[in-house]
Amino acid sequence: MKEKEKCKIVQDLFPNFIENLTNDETNKFIEEHLESCKDCKKVYENMKKDLNVDNKTKEKKKVKFLKKYRNKLRVLEIIILIIFIVFVINTGRKIYIIKDLNNKAEEYTSSTNYHRVIYTIDKGNYTKTEIFSLDDKKKIVSTTMSSDGKKKVVIMYGRKIETVPDTQYVKTNPPIENYKQNIYIETETEKTARLNLDASVSVAPQGAFWGLDNIGQLIVCAITTSINKTTFDGEECYYVTGSTNILSNSTMYVNKDTGLVISVMASEFKDADGNILRIPGAEYRFEFGTVTEDDFIEPDISEYEIVE
Numbered sequence: 003m004k005e006k007e008k009c010k011i012v013q014d015l016f017p018n019f020i021e022n023l024t025n026d027e028t029n030k031f032i033e034e035h036l037e038s039c040k041d042c043k044k045v046y047e048n049m050k051k052d053l054n055v056d057n058k059t060k061e062k063k064k065v066k067f068l069k070k071y072r073n074k075l076r077v078l079e080i081i082i083l084i085i086f087i088v089f090v091i092n093t094g095r096k097i098y099i100i101k102d103l104n105n106k107a108e109e110y111t112s113s114t115n116y117h118r119v120i121y122t123i124d125k126g127n128y129t130k131t132e133i134f135s136l137d138d139k140k141k142i143v144s145t146t147m148s149s150d151g152k153k154k155v156v157i158m159y160g161r162k163i164e165t166v167p168d169t170q171y172v173k174t175n176p177p178i179e180n181y182k183q184n185i186y187i188e189t190e191t192e193k194t195a196r197l198n199l200d201a202s203v204s205v206a207p208q209g210a211f212w213g214l215d216n217i218g219q220l221i222v223c224a225i226t227t228s229i230n231k232t233t234f235d236g237e238e239c240y241y242v243t244g245s246t247n248i249l250s251n252s253t254m255y256v257n258k259d260t261g262l263v264i265s266v267m268a269s270e271f272k273d274a275d276g277n278i279l280r281i282p283g284a285e286y287r288f289e290f291g292t293v294t295e296d297d298f299i300e301p302d303i304s305e306y307e308i309v310e
């Protein structure tokens with residue numbers, strides 16, 4: 003083989019030789035040639051340098067990419083952390099509001115002297131219900147204007163016999179109370195009365211978040227409920243949507259100072275059997291400590307036809 007041809011072959015082998023990809027026999031052949039050929043040695047040194055530089059930049063690029071990737075992960079982690087912190091703070095805020103409103107409401111829902119007014123409109127019928135409560139006495143005045151313009155007034159005078167206690171499984175709010183009562187009914191054409199009836203009523207002022215017994219229920223309620231400050235009828239309120247207690251979904255306005263519901267939107271929900279139940283919208287107004295014995299003076303019974 004001529005020297006020139008040998009050089010050509012050796013130089014062709016350099017890239018593999020530098021990467022250690024050639025076998026021992028070839029290595030020996032190349033090394034021997036390098037010792038004797040200055041030209042090839044020079045080419046070899048240069049090529050080795052170039053390849054090294056090339057590898058280094060490749061390595062650098064790889065590191066750069068990994069760094070960038072890691073930074074992106076870092077940013078993602080921080081975003082997730084921020085979302086989590088906001089979620090925890092917001093849930094904590096709602097738990098605080100719910101507990102605060104519950105405490106405030108308790109003062110009023112346990113009141114023995116209150117005047118409560120409920121306005122409802124359902125299927126075109128407008129009803130105003132006034133409840134006067136003084137210790138064990140109650141008067142409920144219910145005035146209905148039907149969609150065809152007919153007016154009916156029902157006045158109930160009652161004396162409480164007992165409060166039906168909650169059971170472990172059934173909690174009611176307002177509590178159910180059993181009454182002995184006289185009922186006076188006035189329409190445009192007749193006045194009738196029914197005396198000494200047994201009846202249950204459930205009309206006491208209502209706290210928005212009643213029935214939350216433990217921290218678990220409180221947390222679930224806080225997570226599933228949105229609570230925002232607003233005003234309603236000039237009163238400072240919370241606008242509340244979601245599952246406000248363990249039994250129902252509602253949208254309502256809750257007075258900030260009393261924790262009492264002052265307005266509930268009409269809503270529909272499915273009961274356990276899949277029937278759609280409809281709750282009409284209602285507004286509530288309260289006065290405390292204004293009811294007197296005079297509110298319980300019954301009308302002249304001789305003006306009424308007594309019905310058995």
Ligand SMILES: [Zn+2]
Nearest residue numbers: 009039041042
């Ligand atoms: Zn050579």
